[in-house]
Amino acid sequence: xxxxxxxxxxxxxxxxxxxxxxxxxxxxxxxxxxxxxxxxxxxxxxxxxxxxxxxxxxxxxxxxxxxxxxxxxxxxxxxxxxxxxxxxxxxxxxxxxxxxxxxxxxxxxxxxxxxxxxxxxxxxxxxxxxxxxxxxxxxxxxxxxxxxxxxxxxxxxxxxxxxxxxxxxxxxxxxxxxxxxxxxxxxxxxxxxxxxxxxxxxxxxxxxxxxxxxxxxxxxxxxxxxxxx
Amino acid sequence: xxxxxxxxxxxxxxxxxxxxxxxxxxxxxxxxxxxxxxxxxxxxxxxxxxxxxxxxxxxxxxxxxxxxxxxxxxxxxxxxxxxxxxxxxxxxxxxxxxxxxxxxxxxxxxxxxxxxxxxxxxxxxxxxxxxxxxxxxxxxxxxxxxxxxxxxxxxxxxxxxxxxxxxxxxxxxxxxxxxxxxxxxxxxxxxxxxxxxxxxxxxxxxxxxxxxxxxxxxxxxxxxxxxxxxxxxxxxxxxxxxxxxxxxxxxxxxxxxxxxxxxxxxxxxxxxxxxxxxxxxxxxxxxxxxxxxxxxxxxxxxxxxxxxxxxxxxxxxxxxxxxxxxxxxxxxxxxxxxxxxxxxxxxxxxxxxxxxxxxxxxxxxxxxxxxxxxxxxxxxxxxxxxxxxxxxxxxxxxxxxxxxxxxxxxxxxxxxxxxxxxxxxxxxxxxxxxxxxxxxxxxxxxxxxxxxxxxxxxxxxxxxxxxxxxxxxxxxxxxxxxxxxxxxxxxxxxxxxxxxxxxxxxxxxxxxxxxxxxxxxxxxxxxxxxxxxxxxxxxxxxxxxxxxxxxxxxxxxxxxxxxxxxxxxxxxxxxxxxxxxx
Amino acid sequence: xxxxxxxxxxxxxxxxxxxxxxxxxxxxxxxxxxxxxxxxxxxxxxxxxxxxxxxxxxxxxxxxxxxxxxxxxxxxxxxxx
Amino acid sequence: xxxxxxxxxxxxxxxxxxxxxxxxxxxxxxxxxxxxxxxxxxxxxxxxxxxxxxxxxxxxxxxxxxxxxxxxxxxxxxxxx
Ligand SMILES: Nc1ncnc2c1ncn2[C@@H]1O[C@H](COP(=O)(O)OP(=O)(O)O)[C@@H](O)[C@H]1O
Numbered sequence: 008x009x010x011x012x013x014x015x016x017x018x019x020x021x022x023x024x025x026x027x028x029x030x031x032x033x034x035x036x037x038x039x040x041x042x043x044x045x046x047x048x049x050x051x052x053x054x055x056x057x058x059x060x061x062x063x064x065x066x067x068x069x070x071x072x073x074x075x076x077x078x079x080x081x082x083x084x085x086x087x088x089x090x091x092x093x094x095x096x097x098x099x100x101x102x103x104x105x106x107x108x109x110x111x112x113x114x115x116x117x118x119x120x121x122x123x124x125x126x127x128x129x130x131x132x133x134x135x136x137x138x139x140x141x142x143x144x145x146x147x148x149x150x151x152x153x154x155x156x157x158x159x160x161x162x163x164x165x166x167x168x169x170x171x172x173x174x175x176x177x178x179x180x181x182x183x184x185x186x187x188x189x190x191x192x193x194x195x196x197x198x199x200x201x202x203x204x205x206x207x208x209x210x211x212x213x214x215x216x217x218x219x220x221x222x223x224x225x226x227x228x229x230x231x232x233x234x235x236x
Numbered sequence: 237x238x239x240x241x242x243x244x245x246x247x248x249x250x251x252x253x254x255x256x257x258x259x260x261x262x263x264x265x266x267x268x269x270x271x272x273x274x275x276x277x278x279x280x281x282x283x284x285x286x287x288x289x290x291x292x293x294x295x296x297x298x299x300x301x302x303x304x305x306x307x308x309x310x311x312x313x314x315x316x317x318x319x320x321x322x323x324x325x326x327x328x329x330x331x332x333x334x335x336x337x338x339x340x341x342x343x344x345x346x347x348x349x350x351x352x353x354x355x356x357x358x359x360x361x362x363x364x365x366x367x368x369x370x371x372x373x374x375x376x377x378x379x380x381x382x383x384x385x386x387x388x389x390x391x392x393x394x395x396x397x398x399x400x401x402x403x404x405x406x407x408x409x410x411x412x413x414x415x416x417x418x419x420x421x422x423x424x425x426x427x428x429x430x431x432x433x434x435x436x437x438x439x440x441x442x443x444x445x446x447x448x449x450x451x452x453x454x455x456x457x458x459x460x461x462x463x464x465x466x467x468x469x470x471x472x473x474x475x476x477x478x479x480x481x482x483x484x485x486x487x488x489x490x491x492x493x494x495x496x497x498x499x500x501x502x503x504x505x506x507x508x509x510x511x512x513x514x515x516x517x518x519x520x521x522x523x524x525x526x527x528x529x530x531x532x533x534x535x536x537x538x539x540x541x542x543x544x545x546x547x548x549x550x551x552x553x554x555x556x557x558x559x560x561x562x563x564x565x566x567x568x569x570x571x572x573x574x575x576x577x578x579x580x581x582x583x584x585x586x587x588x589x590x591x592x593x594x595x596x597x598x599x600x601x602x603x604x605x606x607x608x609x610x611x612x613x614x615x616x617x618x619x620x621x622x623x624x625x626x627x628x629x630x631x632x633x634x635x636x637x638x639x640x641x642x643x644x645x646x647x648x649x650x651x652x653x654x655x656x657x658x659x660x661x662x663x664x665x666x667x668x669x670x671x672x673x674x675x676x677x678x679x680x681x682x683x684x685x686x687x688x689x690x691x692x693x694x695x696x697x698x699x700x701x702x703x704x705x706x707x708x709x710x711x712x713x714x715x716x717x718x719x720x721x722x723x724x725x726x727x728x729x730x731x732x733x734x735x736x737x738x739x740x741x742x743x744x745x746x747x748x749x750x751x752x753x754x755x756x757x758x759x760x761x762x763x764x765x766x767x768x769x770x771x772x773x774x775x776x777x778x779x780x781x782x783x784x785x786x787x788x789x790x791x792x793x794x795x796x797x798x799x800x801x802x803x804x805x806x807x808x809x810x811x812x813x814x815x816x817x818x
Numbered sequence: 819x820x821x822x823x824x825x826x827x828x829x830x831x832x833x834x835x836x837x838x839x840x841x842x843x844x845x846x847x848x849x850x851x852x853x854x855x856x857x858x859x860x861x862x863x864x865x866x867x868x869x870x871x872x873x874x875x876x877x878x879x880x881x882x883x884x885x886x887x888x889x890x891x892x893x894x895x896x897x898x899x
Numbered sequence: 900x901x902x903x904x905x906x907x908x909x910x911x912x913x914x915x916x917x918x919x920x921x922x923x924x925x926x927x928x929x930x931x932x933x934x935x936x937x938x939x940x941x942x943x944x945x946x947x948x949x950x951x952x953x954x955x956x957x958x959x960x961x962x963x964x965x966x967x968x969x970x971x972x973x974x975x976x977x978x979x980x
Binding site: 824825836849852855856862865866879882 | 905920924927938939940947956960963
């Protein structure tokens with residue numbers, strides 16, 4: 008599997024993505040500078056976490072308009088898997104590749120901690136190494152992760168099974184207490200209709216090694232490796 | 237006067253109030269006049285006032301700091317550069333320093349704390365290191381004080397927003413509350429970076445005829461007089477000094493970090509220095525002084541954000557996210573390409589000379605022509621009078637506890653001991669994916685990327701002890717830091733410190749300072765735990781009420797194999813608990 | 819010309835910041851306060867003196883970048899330099 | 900009454916957001932754009948119908964909470980409900 012990681016000014020989880028991709032696939036991904044119009048051939052494109060353009064104006068808004076994104080959008084539409092983590096998820100909603108928006112957390116504060124997620128489906132390229140309905144631990148670290156969409160969009164997202172992950176309690180409940188940021192329907196991650204684009208606020212690349220406290224995040228990457236070789 | 241002096245249009249006399257406003261005593265002003273053989277220009281007065289301020293010159297503390305142990309086989313760079321450096325083996329080294337941003341954080345908690353974090357990170361990456369861990373030691377007034385809530389929330393979000401945006405994990409710190417900080421909170425930020433020990437960058441501008449290069453953000457009128465303000469006692473009129481607040485731009489600093497590291501991978505930098513307090517003045521003076529050269533700046537070339545900035549304003553501006561470099565001749569285009577790629581300003585603004593003078597030109601006029609020797613090493617040094625203070629540790633009437641459990645409950649409910657999760661959850665403590673011990677334990681630990689080695693970091697001091705006995709309290713702070721490092725399985729290597737005290741012109745405050753330095757020195761010597769960098773913040777006093785002496789200690793240790801790291805959590809049923817020590 | 823652009827959340831869109839401000843105002847004793855909404859205000863100097871072309875340019879900026887029209891509305895005023 | 904409050908950075912105070920937006924607008928081809936400044940816009944419904952008292956209340960809100968008067972200015976308009 009050959010991956011490409013897009014680096015925007017202000018990205019800061021690009022190295023973390025590279026580390027985990029290298030560990031899992033045995034191959035270092037291509038690191039692509041945002042200003043480049045050319046994107047190398049890739050089986051997977053990763054939009055990493057961070058604060059592209061300082062998160063100024065709206066998180067992800069300026070990155071969504073950088074030259075490289077035109078190419079990313081075209082590839083996504085042609086079916087190339089695109090994984091947006093945290094800021095990458097925000098960029099994906101700003102481009103319209105994923106519906107809805109990520110607003111300021113309801114506490115208005117940045118939150119960094121491990122959260123429990125329910126893996127909604129395991130029949131996608133991103134989740135085949137998980138059990139369906141599995142409860143996993145993956146950290147979040149964001150200020151703007153409060154997922155919002157209008158009722159119609161929400162109904163469609165739910166109806167088509169586009170929710171990838173939800174924030175849940177240890178026992179899997181959708182309690183409000185388990186919802187760290189106020190997201191509607193506790194949504195933590197979302198697919199596009201075709202299932203090739205995944206945006207998620209939690210950081211799987213940060214919990215992919217026992218030394219860091221867990222390995223639940225690694226399965227996203229092993230799933231992709233299996234699905235894409 | 238040397239032959240090289242240039243024609244300066246100096247006034248006949250400067251008004252006394254102006255001199256006083258610049259924080260210069262009549263004696264100090266007389267020294268300048270004597271040194272120059274004439275009246276200084278306003279720009280020169282500004283330059284001298286910031287260079288001779290407590291903040292830049294350490295004039296009250298210098299003679300005492302010299303007594304601290306700073307050596308050891310593990311020390312690669314002791315005090316004197318932007319940050320200290322210790323050896324981690326295998327060619328790896330850790331760079332670290334702690335710094336205060338107390339006064340600015342009281343005036344504007346969010347921006348003050350944010351720019352404090354930005355400043356300490358620049359100190360670390362100026363040396364060529366990638367910052368890998370931040371810590372912060374915070375002291376607030378009593379939780380009941382009307383301002384405390386606002387200050388806590390502003391400071392914490394300022395620290396978080398800056399460090400989070402930079403992508404550097406904040407892996408710990410400490411937070412205390414005490415009414416004696418009501419009018420003077422303390423915000424001490426520490427940063428640890430990693431580099432290869434044969435790739436350390438220093439500030440000396442060695443060589444004549446070399447280009448002096450400005451990079452980063454544009455210069456505005458931010459923080460003018462910040463350095464003198466940071467060294468002046470507060471009174472109720474200080475609200476008037478408000479427009480001096482600097483605003484931090486972590487996004488630009490992130491670009492500056494990446495651009496600097498990219499350029500540092502090439503072999504073109506002779507000296508580099510961040511523009512912190514007293515911006516262009518202190519950075520250029522320091523570089524020239526360390527390199528034993530003169531420097532001439534053409535302010536027409538300085539990238540400015542605002543119109544009609546005067547030489548005085550440009551020399552004293554504390555705009556953030558800026559750096560000064562001296563490059564090998566001919567390397568300018570290569571460097572410029574890198575900074576342009578990162579969308580940062582780049583300008584050649586001067587040249588090193590053999591005159592030993594600090595010459596500032598602006599719009600065809602010579603605005604300053606000062607001997608460098610007078611600015612840096614020639615700054616005043618005071619042996620301020622001090623009186624020892626009797627230890628005040630005799631226990632007062634303490635009501636008897638009604639049983640250990642209720643005492644424990646009461647203790648856990650105190651603001652000083654309660655959980656600090658609300659704070660550290662606002663800091664990204666996992667970015668960089670090398671945090672192997674998160675906040676909540678005795679020390680934070682990050683891995684040396686790509687290895688099994690861990691760097692442990694802890695910040696400690698108990699101001700209550702120091703108020704009782706500054707000597708024993710400082711000793712205890714060093715020892716506690718040492719214990720916190722060993723308790724995660726690290727070999728303690730060295731410390732940085734941030735000495736926060738009241739007005740040193742009061743002999744009893746100076747006495748506290750002297751005692752704390754002696755205590756620190758004794759503990760560091762006993763533990764072979766040298767001081768490799770540090771910072772002094774004096775005049776933490778409002779309307780005559782001083783803070784308790786607060787010598788904050790930031791320690792760094794090495795864990796050879798993080799797999800063998802010790803944890804706080806009890807791992808298994810049936811584990812045996814053992815108490816060691818007495 | 820100078821454009822003064824105001825960007826507000828569409829009615830019905832959740833506004834965490836507005837809600838938090840409202841709570842804080844209540845806590846400060848501004849009891850009668852209601853319906854607090856937070857938006858953005860952006861000033862831009864545009865190098866265009868023809869009012870029609872200036873209008874078109876500002877609208878394009880808002881649509882393409884300044885506002886997220888999924889959740890936000892914008893309005894603006896133009897002022898000759 | 901409804902208060903429409905605009906909060907802007909004082910002149911001379913660095914505006915990192917405005918600067919970044921300006922850069923992004925240039926990159927999008929809005930070459931003539933200059934001097935971009937970002938502020939906040941806040942709408943508040945206040946339970947006060949007397950204009951003078953409403954003014955006083957809005958000013959107190961701005962001073963105490965909405966604006967950070969160390970670095971920001973504020974202005975407002977009142978509109979009868
Ligand atoms: N300002 C802060 N920033 C980050 N972490 C903090 C801060 N204050 C406290 N902590 C963390 O909270 C935990 C408890 O702090 P503290 O009560 O000072 O512990 P101790 O007394 O054991 O050193 C520690 O892990 C510390 O790193």
